[in-house]
Amino acid sequence: MSNSESMREAFERAVSLIGGQSEASRQLKAQGHAFSQQRLWHHLRVKAKCPVELVPTLEKLSGVGRHELRPDLPDLFPAPVGGQSEDRREGDRRSSERRIGDRRLGDRRVV
Template structure:
């Protein structure tokens, strides 16, 4: 299970509500949740917005650091 997507769904209330906010179908959200599909880079900003910024782009697609850089840790 994709814990980041699960957290996002919990914040919004349901897969259906999350899907409506992001602009995809509920079955698509189910696929994201169960790692059948990845969130497309085009939909990442919508996921961030749906969660009020509580989930960041790099958390949704950590495999794309060139598009969604991880925050720099200050030593």
């Protein structure tokens, strides 16, 4: 997969995880970015890459790493050492703790 294809895929995944273009636009506006749904669509479909100024905010909102959103800018957004971001490793640790806790509860699982 080329850099441009991976950037487009990561950008689409980030917007999807946020809840779609409209929701992403609303959340971006709440974070101080003047980005309409139409402008977001244009960047997704025509330019096929995330604007640099949105990368940190989209990473925070969606969990998709900045190095995935813009791998063409390794000086600005370097890949994390060890292959995973700190947030993702922390999430994996919490998930495994949750699974262990669920096993301990057995059928007495509280929802």
